[in-house]
Amino acid sequence: MPSTSFLAPVAGSKLVRRAADAVAVRYAHARTAALDRMDAGRVQHDTLLKLVRTARDTRFGRDHDFARVTSVADFQVRVPVRDYEYFWTTYWKDAYPRLDDLTWPGKVPYYALSSGTTSGTTKYIPVTREMVASNRKAAFTTTALFRHANPAAKLFTGKFFFLGGSTDLRKQDDGSLAGDLSGIAAKEVYAFLRPYVFPPAELTLLTDWEEKVRRFAELSAREPITALSGIPAWMLVLFDRLKQVTGKSTVAEVWPGLRLVIHGGTKFDPYRELFRREIGSDAVGFCEVYPCSEGFIATEDPRYNLLRIVPDHDVFFEFVPVDELGKDRPTRHTLADVEVGQQYAVVITSCAGVWAYLVGDTVAFEKRDPPLIRFTGRTKYFLSAFGEHLIQEEVEKAVAHADGVCGVHAIDFHVGPVFPGEPRKPGRHLYLVEFAGPAPDPTRFAAELDAELNRLNEDYAAHRVGDLTMLVPEVRVVKPGGFAGWMKARGKYGGQHKVPRMDNAGTLTQDMAGWFAANGWLA
Numbered sequence: 001m002p003s004t005s006f007l008a009p010v011a012g013s014k015l016v017r018r019a020a021d022a023v024a025v026r027y028a029h030a031r032t033a034a035l036d037r038m039d040a041g042r043v044q045h046d047t048l049l050k051l052v053r054t055a056r057d058t059r060f061g062r063d064h065d066f067a068r069v070t071s072v073a074d075f076q077v078r079v080p081v082r083d084y085e086y087f088w089t090t091y092w093k094d095a096y097p098r099l100d101d102l103t104w105p106g107k108v109p110y111y112a113l114s115s116g117t118t119s120g121t122t123k124y125i126p127v128t129r130e131m132v133a134s135n136r137k138a139a140f141t142t143t144a145l146f147r148h149a150n151p152a153a154k155l156f157t158g159k160f161f162f163l164g165g166s167t168d169l170r171k172q173d174d175g176s177l178a179g180d181l182s183g184i185a186a187k188e189v190y191a192f193l194r195p196y197v198f199p200p201a202e203l204t205l206l207t208d209w210e211e212k213v214r215r216f217a218e219l220s221a222r223e224p225i226t227a228l229s230g231i232p233a234w235m236l237v238l239f240d241r242l243k244q245v246t247g248k249s250t251v252a253e254v255w256p257g258l259r260l261v262i263h264g265g266t267k268f269d270p271y272r273e274l275f276r277r278e279i280g281s282d283a284v285g286f287c288e289v290y291p292c293s294e295g296f297i298a299t300e301d302p303r304y305n306l307l308r309i310v311p312d313h314d315v316f317f318e319f320v321p322v323d324e325l326g327k328d329r330p331t332r333h334t335l336a337d338v339e340v341g342q343q344y345a346v347v348i349t350s351c352a353g354v355w356a357y358l359v360g361d362t363v364a365f366e367k368r369d370p371p372l373i374r375f376t377g378r379t380k381y382f383l384s385a386f387g388e389h390l391i392q393e394e395v396e397k398a399v400a401h402a403d404g405v406c407g408v409h410a411i412d413f414h415v416g417p418v419f420p421g422e423p424r425k426p427g428r429h430l431y432l433v434e435f436a437g438p439a440p441d442p443t444r445f446a447a448e449l450d451a452e453l454n455r456l457n458e459d460y461a462a463h464r465v466g467d468l469t470m471l472v473p474e475v476r477v478v479k480p481g482g483f484a485g486w487m488k489a490r491g492k493y494g495g496q497h498k499v500p501r502m503d504n505a506g507t508l509t510q511d512m513a514g515w516f517a518a519n520g521w522l523a
Contacts, residue, residue: 014157020196021156028147031140040311040371041336045072048316051349060091060103060355076332076356081320081347083358084123096124097172104128104353110169111178112293124178125293130351132188134313138296139185141310143227146260146287149302153259153285155226159198162186163216163230163238167204181293198223209488217241225255229262229289231498232271233412236436237484239278250280264289265498267375267396274409274436290375292359295350298373307363309371311335314351319344322362325379332356340365343391345379362391383504385417386427386470389459392501397456399433402448406440412483412499416509418474428471430509432516434478439523442475449473476513482521486512 052075056066064078091102099108103126110127143155165180167187172178177187186204189197198220206212213234221242228235239251248254261275261284268288275286290298290307295315298307309317317335322343324330332347333339346359363373377392384390395415403410413433420427431449433439450472454461463470483499503509516522 017157017196018154021154024143024156025147025151027140028144028151031144032148035141035145035308035310036370038311040309040369041334043311044316044335047312047314048072048075048349051314051316051351054351055104055353058101058103058105058353060353064355072334075349076318079349079356080328081318081330081332081356081358083360084125087354087357088124092124092126097176097178098174099126099353102353103355104130104351107174107176108353109176110184111172111176112181112184113178114181114293123293125181125354126352127181127184127293128352130314131295132184134315134351135185135291135296136188136190137313138291138299138310141313142262142287142289142299143260145299145301145303145308146285150259150285153283154257155260156196158224158226158257159196161198161216161220161223161225161228163228163234164204166207166212167201168207181291198225213238213241214245217245221246221254223255224257226257227260227262228258229264231265232263232268232275233266233483233499235261235263236271236274236278236411250278252279252281252284256281258284260285260287262287262289264291266501267393269396269400271409271411274411292361294352294354294357294359295348297346297348297359297361301370301372304367304370304372306366306372306374309335309373311371316349318347318349318356319363320347320358321345322379325358335368335371338365338368338371340368343376378502383415383417383429383502385419385504385506386463387459388457388463388470390453390457394453394456394460395502398449398452399431401452402440402445405448406445408438408440408445409436410434411436412478414483414499414501414503414509414512415473416503417506418509419506426467426469426471429473430513431473431475432478432509432512433475434480434483436480439477442477446473446475449475476516477523478516479521479523482516485519485521486515489515 052066052069055061069075069078092099095102097111100106108126108128112125112127114123114125164182164186167183169177169179169183199216203215216238242251242254243249246254252258263286268286288300288307296310296313298309301308319333319338320330322345325345341364343362343364346361346363348357348359349355360379362376362379364376366372366374382391399410399413410433413431415429415431418428418430454464487497487499500508
């Protein structure tokens with residue numbers, strides 16, 4: 001984005017803010033036009049070779065003969081698809097936190113802590129200076145695509161509210177800092193943008209999430225908030241506190257200039273109508289982003305209402321057909337040859353020093369030019385305890401369907417199998433669901449869920465015939481605040497932490513159900 005550092009001393013004036021917004025609109029049109037002209041396949045090829053050249057003298061580069069890599073094919077021959085455990089045990093664990101020149105040249109200033117999947121095991125993901133710049137470029141691209149499609153939705157006339165993790169990062173032995181990725185991003189906000197950003201630095205340091213949200217609500221109620229970003233479940237908590245401290249009935253009454261809500265981390269469909277109701281204004285647009293700790297993947301292009309992969313910010317993407325996961329040499333597609341409608345596992349190579357790295361997410365392409373995708377789930381988030389082969393996308397669609405039929409709003413849920421206690425008796429799925437407002441009859445909600453899953457998935461339908469191998473799902477209603485209580489009890493409260501949607505083993509499901517019951521959270 002063009003530098004506007006000259007604005008910082010007088011950024012509070014309306015004239016300067018209007019000027020900044022005009023600059024932002026010009027950038028939005030230019031950036032969108034550049035993306036539309038871009039040959040994504042060629043740009044990705046050049047991106048990979050740039051990354052390889054940069055890292056050829058690292059230990060990883062020497063181990064994988066980067067000096068002889070001149071094409072995507074060369075890279076794929078030399079670098080197999082691997083996951084976090086490989087990088088941690090082979091390159092990072094013994095040296096942590098001094099990962100200088102191991103998988104990326106130079107000192108690593110930050111580490112993003114991520115619990116990742118249902119295992120809950122903390123991952124330590126290097127965030128290099130180049131990755132900070134990559135994420136920043138992706139953020140500018142997100143606002144550019146939105147402003148190009150909505151040029152009248154003024155954003156720089158007010159403030160961007162980033163509802164993220166604490167910037168009170170943990171100092172490591174070598175001087176590097178570790179913490180939440182959103183906290184790292186907040187710490188790295190350009191100085192010239194700070195007058196346009198909320199919360200102030202002293203509030204971002206707070207680690208007590210309940211205190212933090214209360215303070216956020218109290219102070220932001222007096223600010224001209226034009227954009228808000230965060231995890232949907234935590235934004236709803238903020239909305240509730242905001243209305244409590246102001247006495248207003250909708251968010252739009254508190255922030256009349258709000259024009260953009262940026263969301264990510266979980267599927268938004270179950271939240272959309274609830275957000276509309278809570279905000280109370282049709283002037284607010286919603287924009288989905290798809291970041292991960294290892295590299296930013298995609299952002300919503302409002303012209304298509306789909307996620308668009310950003311090909312030019314030092315991240316190289318590959319896509320492995322889901323049914324080939326686990327093979328020694330799976331087929332690896334790039335943006336030049338992916339197929340529309342195919343379920344792929346996402347593999348990235350980035351300026352954070354991860355190479356052919358299995359992120360753990362699955363996507364499907366809706367279009368190749370431009371590269372438009374939809375997020376379909378996690379490679380470890382699926383249900384097939386009884387052979388039903390459900391993916392996260394199908395479960396979330398079924399929950400949204402049951403919401404609509406029953407006239408309710410599920411704001412969080414978790415599902416896993418309950419195995420039979422006696423031989424030859426069928427098992428079932430257990431859904432733990434928290435609703436905003438009145439809860440439905442759980443039996444009816446379960447029946448609607450079941451009917452939609454039968455329609456969406458033939459394997460599921462086959463297992464449900466006659467209740468022979470799988471019974472109708474059970475739904476247990478969790479009282480408001482229950483999932484937040486469970487997350488807090490596990491030290492995962494607030495910020496970018498999300499409730500695990502699915503657990504194919506059922507162990508986490510039973511643990512969660514037991515905790516809710518023992519602590520009085522079941523309705």
